[in-house]
Amino acid sequence: MNRDTLIHELHTVVGDNYLLIEKEDVIVYEQDGSIFQVMPEVVVVPENVEQVAAVVKAAKRANVPIVPRGSGTGLAGGAVPAEGGIVLSLARLDRILKIDLQNRIAIVEPGVINIDVTKAVAKDGYFYAPDPSSQVACSIGGNVANNSGGPHTLAYGVTTNHVLGVEVVLDDGQIVWLGGEVSDTPGYDLCGIFVGSEGTMGIVTKVAVRLMQTRESVRTLLAIFDAMEVATRTVVDITAAGIIPAALEMMDRTAIEAVETGSPVGFPRDAEAVLIVEVEGILEQTERSMTLVRAICERNGAREVRAAKDDAERQLLWKGRKGAFGAMGALAPNYYVQDGVVPRSKLTEMMQRVSEISKQYNLRIANVFHAGDGNLHPNILFDMRTPGELDRVIEAGAATLRACIELGGSITGEHGIGLEKKAYIGLLFNEADLEAMSRVRRAFDPDGRFNPAKLFPTPISCGEMRRQPANIPAGLWI
Amino acid sequence: MNHVEQKQDRSDRPKIAALDLPELYQCVHCGLCLNQCPTYRALRLEPESPRGRIHLVRAAAEGRIELNQRFQDHLYLCLLCRACETACPSGVQYGRIAETAREIIGPPGSKLARAVLNFAFTQLLPYPRRLRLAATLLRLYQRSGLQRAIRPLLPERLRRMESMLPPISQRFFTPEPNILPAIGARRAKVAMLNGCVMPLLFSDVNEATLRVLRRNGCDVVFPRNQICCGALNVHNGESVAAKQMARRNIDAFLDAGVDTVVVNAAGCGAAMKEYGHLLRDDPLYAEKAKRFSSIVKDAAQFLGDLGLVGKLAPLKMTVTYQDPCHLAHGQRVRSQPRNLLKSIPGLQFKEMDGSDRCCGSAGIYNITHPEMSQHLLKEKMQSVASTQADSVVAPNPGCMLQLRYGSQQYGPEVKVYHLIDLLDRAYSEAEASSSNEV
Numbered sequence: 001m002n003r004d005t006l007i008h009e010l011h012t013v014v015g016d017n018y019l020l021i022e023k024e025d026v027i028v029y030e031q032d033g034s035i036f037q038v039m040p041e042v043v044v045v046p047e048n049v050e051q052v053a054a055v056v057k058a059a060k061r062a063n064v065p066i067v068p069r070g071s072g073t074g075l076a077g078g079a080v081p082a083e084g085g086i087v088l089s090l091a092r093l094d095r096i097l098k099i100d101l102q103n104r105i106a107i108v109e110p111g112v113i114n115i116d117v118t119k120a121v122a123k124d125g126y127f128y129a130p131d132p133s134s135q136v137a138c139s140i141g142g143n144v145a146n147n148s149g150g151p152h153t154l155a156y157g158v159t160t161n162h163v164l165g166v167e168v169v170l171d172d173g174q175i176v177w178l179g180g181e182v183s184d185t186p187g188y189d190l191c192g193i194f195v196g197s198e199g200t201m202g203i204v205t206k207v208a209v210r211l212m213q214t215r216e217s218v219r220t221l222l223a224i225f226d227a228m229e230v231a232t233r234t235v236v237d238i239t240a241a242g243i244i245p246a247a248l249e250m251m252d253r254t255a256i257e258a259v260e261t262g263s264p265v266g267f268p269r270d271a272e273a274v275l276i277v278e279v280e281g282i283l284e285q286t287e288r289s290m291t292l293v294r295a296i297c298e299r300n301g302a303r304e305v306r307a308a309k310d311d312a313e314r315q316l317l318w319k320g321r322k323g324a325f326g327a328m329g330a331l332a333p334n335y336y337v338q339d340g341v342v343p344r345s346k347l348t349e350m351m352q353r354v355s356e357i358s359k360q361y362n363l364r365i366a367n368v369f370h371a372g373d374g375n376l377h378p379n380i381l382f383d384m385r386t387p388g389e390l391d392r393v394i395e396a397g398a399a400t401l402r403a404c405i406e407l408g409g410s411i412t413g414e415h416g417i418g419l420e421k422k423a424y425i426g427l428l429f430n431e432a433d434l435e436a437m438s439r440v441r442r443a444f445d446p447d448g449r450f451n452p453a454k455l456f457p458t459p460i461s462c463g464e465m466r467r468q469p470a471n472i473p474a475g476l477w478i
Numbered sequence: 479m480n481h482v483e484q485k486q487d488r489s490d491r492p493k494i495a496a497l498d499l500p501e502l503y504q505c506v507h508c509g510l511c512l513n514q515c516p517t518y519r520a521l522r523l524e525p526e527s528p529r530g531r532i533h534l535v536r537a538a539a540e541g542r543i544e545l546n547q548r549f550q551d552h553l554y555l556c557l558l559c560r561a562c563e564t565a566c567p568s569g570v571q572y573g574r575i576a577e578t579a580r581e582i583i584g585p586p587g588s589k590l591a592r593a594v595l596n597f598a599f600t601q602l603l604p605y606p607r608r609l610r611l612a613a614t615l616l617r618l619y620q621r622s623g624l625q626r627a628i629r630p631l632l633p634e635r636l637r638r639m640e641s642m643l644p645p646i647s648q649r650f651f652t653p654e655p656n657i658l659p660a661i662g663a664r665r666a667k668v669a670m671l672n673g674c675v676m677p678l679l680f681s682d683v684n685e686a687t688l689r690v691l692r693r694n695g696c697d698v699v700f701p702r703n704q705i706c707c708g709a710l711n712v713h714n715g716e717s718v719a720a721k722q723m724a725r726r727n728i729d730a731f732l733d734a735g736v737d738t739v740v741v742n743a744a745g746c747g748a749a750m751k752e753y754g755h756l757l758r759d760d761p762l763y764a765e766k767a768k769r770f771s772s773i774v775k776d777a778a779q780f781l782g783d784l785g786l787v788g789k790l791a792p793l794k795m796t797v798t799y800q801d802p803c804h805l806a807h808g809q810r811v812r813s814q815p816r817n818l819l820k821s822i823p824g825l826q827f828k829e830m831d832g833s834d835r836c837c838g839s840a841g842i843y844n845i846t847h848p849e850m851s852q853h854l855l856k857e858k859m860q861s862v863a864s865t866q867a868d869s870v871v872a873p874n875p876g877c878m879l880q881l882r883y884g885s886q887q888y889g890p891e892v893k894v895y896h897l898i899d900l901l902d903r904a905y906s907e908a909e910a911s912s913s914n915e916v
Contacts, residue, residue, distance in 0.1 A: 020525070024548035027537050028530040033508050045523060072524065073509040091522035111522065113513050136565070137509045262504075262568040326508035329568030333503035383503075 003041070006062040010044050010086075013054040018045040018092070029069065029087045033134070033325075035334055035384070036077040036419050040067070040087040047092040049167065049175055049205040056203060057173035059086055065452045068199040070110060070139030074146060075325070075337050076418030078198050082453035090141050093205060096120050104211040105164060105181055110141025110204050117209065126211040129156035132414070133322040141204050147196030149414035151247040151321065154372040155280070156212065158414060160195040167206035168194060171445055181208050193440065198416050199451035201444035215280040218246070219290045220314045221307040223275040223297040224268055228252060228355075231273035232347040234300045235371040238277065239344060241296060243289050246280040248372030254331070255324050255368040255379070262330035265320035271303065275371065276317055324368040325379065332364070332381035336393050339415040340404035344374045353403040354378050361396040363389075375413030376404070398424065417455045426457040497539035499578055504570045505532045511562035511572075516836045516854050517555050525552045528562035528572050535579045545583055553579050554586040555850065557843050558713050559803035559836035564810075573808070574755065580715035586846055595842075599716040603674055603706045604723050610650060613678040617646035639845055644679050644879045651681035653700035658692060665695030665784065669736040671727075671750070673743055673875075674706035680875055686902035687742045687777055693788050693905055694781060698740075703730035707741075709749030709804075710841050712756065724753045725763055728770045739770070742777040742898055744874035745841065748808030750774045776805055778873055778897050782814025791907035792824030793900060798867035799827070800858070800881065801834040802874035815873060815897050822904045828865040832857075837872070839880030855884045863890040873897040 010019050020026050020043040030039040041064075046052050059066040065085030072079050081087050093109035096117065100106070101124055106117060114135040117128040131150035132138050142148070144166065149158040156162070165179030179191030194201060225231040235248060251259070251274050256267045267274055275297070279289040290307065297305050308314040328335035342350045351367065354376070358365040369377040378400055382389045401411045401424050411424050426434070438456060442448070511528040512518050518527035525534065534552055537543045553576060560573045580586075585595040602608055619625055620643070632640055653672055668691060676684050691698050704727055711720035727750070731739050741747035754768035775783075797819060805811045812834070820827050838844060838854030858881070862870055872878050873896050881894045 017521075018523075020523075022548050024534065024543050024546060024552070025525050027543055028524045028527075028533045031507055031533065033506075071509055071512055073512075089522070089524070091524075094522065134508065134510060136514075137512045259567070263566065323510065323567030326506060326510050326567030327569075329504040329506040329508075329570065333506075335506055 009058040013051050014044050014046050032072040032074045032079040034075050034077040036080045038080050040081040041084050043087045045089040053169045053173045056169050065449050067451045068203050070142030071137050073134040073138040075415045076420040078416050078418035107208050112140050114138050125214045129212050130159045140207050144195050144204050145199050146416035151249050155246040162210045163195050165191050165208040166194050166204045169203040200441050217283040217286040218280045219286045220278040223302045224271045224304045225273045226303050228273045228351050229348050230301050237296045245277050247278040249276040250371035252367040254366035258327040258331045259320045262327035265316045328379050334382050334384045336380045338378045338400050339412045340376045341413045342374045342404050342407045342409035346407040357396050357399045361392050491541035493541045494539050501571050501575050502536045504568045511565045514561040514565040550583050557836050557840040560807035564807045581717045584715045599711045600719040613646050647681040651677035651684040658698045660695045660697050661692045663695050667697040667736050668738045668740045669699050669731050669734045671741045683896045687898045690901050699734050701730040701734045707746040707749045709745045713841050728766050739774045740777050740780050744802035744805035747776040748804035778815040779811045789908040790904035793822050794824050795869050796826040796867045797869045798830045798865040800872040802877050803836050806834040828867050830861045830865045837880050839876040856888050859884045859888045869893040871895050871897050
């Protein structure tokens with residue numbers, strides 16, 4: 001089938017307004033929240049599952065890649081059409097279909113914005129737990145694809161712990177449910193396989209999510225430190241004292257500078273590090289936890305501990321924290337964020353390594369991360385326009401990931417592998433592991449057309465793919 | 479091969495230096511703006527989002543795409559509400575990017591529309607007397623029965639546009655040339671912007687603003703040489719006349735020797751606060767423009783910061799507040815208008831959902847893009863309805879007209895006021911009752 005036939009077929013499915021083929025339209029879909037750019041040939045924006053299925057079938061007949069996209073806030077290039085083809089935007093599948101408070105579930109379409117799930121049930125005292133920093137913009141479908149976490153992952157787990165079932169469109173256009181509305185369905189956990197599959201297995205069109213009940217009391221404090229190692233030691237001490245905060249977040253001096261320059265919330269610019277600690281539960285317990293946390297911070301030599309006095313102050317702290325990535329633009333035109341994980345006890349050492357890497361490669365690195373579960377986010381700041389800088393950035397990024405692995409950690413906590421880390425997945429898995437994973441993927445996607453050239457280190461399915469890899473920084477290809 | 483070289487390979491057109499703005503490089507593509515953008519919310523298409531439009535401008539600057547009709551459509555579907563600026567963690571000044579792009583592509587619409595707009599921007603708005611004449615003719619049309627006769631004869635699209643014509647004030651506001659002294663102890667000396675449409679469509683609001691300022695201890699002066707602020711020009715790709723108007727206003731107001739320039743139209747205030755940016759490359763005016771911009775304040779911002787004095791009578795009404803985009807997003811003024819409303823005794827204040835989301839008025843947008851404008855207005859009226867307020871306050875002429883139209887077309891039946899209207903009424907009623915007591 002040629003291009004014209006494909007376009008004609010897609011046109012019959014979604015019509016004029018939601019089939020984009022002009023360069024001045026499709027070019028904006030060449031990038032997500034990451035730094036990678038590859039232009040799709042066609043963008044389709046269907047509005048229901050039937051249209052999605054029709055698009056998937058047309059893509060199969062035309063044998064072209066199909067790349068699902070939610071809000072395009074991903075940080076690993078997951079929604080970048082690495083091999084061109086069709087970008088399938090799920091932004092218009094944005095309905096909350098069912099809210100069942102008695103059974104504490106909601107069924108939503110993948111284009112629903114993360115925070116809108118919580119907004120829909122907040123007045124009844126419920127919330128949806130996974131809260132990526134981009135939650136005001138990112139979609140539930142994108143969260144499912146990347147098995148996204150967030151600051152509150154520490155207490156509540158990541159997306160997979162909150163998804164009970166998904167409706168998906170398979171490679172041949174079949175619409176099936178995996179998992180369901182109850183917490184344990186018999187047989188293989190196929191829903192579990194889909195969560196975190198980064199769009200390489202099919203298109204998610206409905207998601208059954210778990211709702212949680214809002215806690216009676218939430219308390220949040222900001223602890224301010226004059227030295228990074230004091231802050232990291234405090235993280236270890238807090239958890240060692242048996243307190244599991246709902247969130248335990250760290251920002252360093254450079255990250256604070258970004259936030260205070262871009263969209264100020266009142267973080268102290270002269271601090272080396274701040275911790276945001278949040279505890280939740282029944283009133284008596286949060287009071288006691290707050291006292292303990294404050295005591296640990298002070299004992300370790302925190303310069304100041306500020307407890308949020310009301311919800312407005314609490315929201316402001318979170319606004320600063322959650323806006324931190326986006327604020328990097330206030331310091332540099334580009335940033336490359338890493339997503340490494342280390343055991344909590346190695347945080348101090350890891351932060352020293354990051355600081356050495358920053359000096360070695362002569363690059364500014366802003367750290368803002370989920371300290372409580374050792375999930376680092378070093379943001380390497382740079383300017384793509386400076387010749388040679390990107391190469392240094394990629395090397396520095398690789399060095400941080402190697403350090404994570406050396407310290408017994410992993411290369412991704414929550415952002416996914418995408419394009420960005422596929423070169424490094426081989427550091428964690430051997431060929432047999434990868435071949436096993438690839439076979440699982442092929443069971444769902446025999447032609448390798450769903451989000452090709454992602455996740456796997458070598459072009460494993462290269463033989464099945466016809467398109468030339470386009471403009472990806474060379475360093476990221478093996 | 480590095481990424482930059484590849485990018486250069488991909489460009490097949492000349493770069494456009496005037497579009498290569500520093501603001502573009504502050505955007506890191508995070509997408510946190512998407513869901514705050516009215517057009518993205520409505521259409522869910524990336525090219526109709528702030529991040530998408532920034533991407534387009536950058537691609538055009540790099541010579542990767544043409545400045546063709548598609549590009550224009552995307553740039554002009556934007557309402558310039560600047561909600562994305564409030565959402566942006568990096569502080570990207572999207573408005574400046576969009577305004578510069580529009581300056582380069584020129585006014586929106588068909589050839590005829592562009593000619594009409596150009597005429598209005600360069601031959602009408604900068605000339606208060608011509609504006610007054612036009613308004614007088616329009617009033618005649620509205621009051622002579624001509625309107626009722628002609629309306630049914632118009633084709634659909636024109637009829638809709640005609641139905642949005644605002645009613646012209648019975649009499650126009652003509653400020654006195656000399657200083658109008660403060661009532662009571664003097665607390666400030668201010669100059670007021672008379673504006674282009676305010677004295678013709680909302681003469682009562684200008685009168686009320688003057689009274690409220692004087693009651694709050696302000697000497698008020700209307701500098702004679704002032705004219706329209708030029709906001710509509712800047713928003714729609716006309717910069718030559720806009721800069722002329724800015725220069726004339728700067729001279730007029732700085733010569734008045736006042737502490738503050740008070741503006742009761744949010745759109746005008748935002749534009750005047752940005753004269754410093756507009757004239758940044760003008761060697762004679764760059765510094766003066768900055769100084770001028772630094773003393774411009776919205777009326778609510780000024781009064782809220784100054785603190786009200788004098789007695790306010792209770793007003794028995796339930797009010798919800800619509801943040802004018804160019805007040806909330808353009809000037810970051812949110813708390814003062816709410817606090818002023820809440821300071822009126824007896825007035826019940828109800829926040830509406832999405833109060834800082836555009837109502838679809840957006841200058842001339844409701845005429846150039848009726849479909850999107852009406853879509854947003856319908857949504858807005860639903861938000862208003864769910865507060866069960868009997869009145870909406872929106873301190874900006876465009877928003878007031880739009881909301882009045884919305885109330886007529888879609889309900890609920892609400893009164894639409896400028897914030898100053900209510901303060902003035904509370905003052906006047908207090909005065910009347912105290913003189914009765916005497």
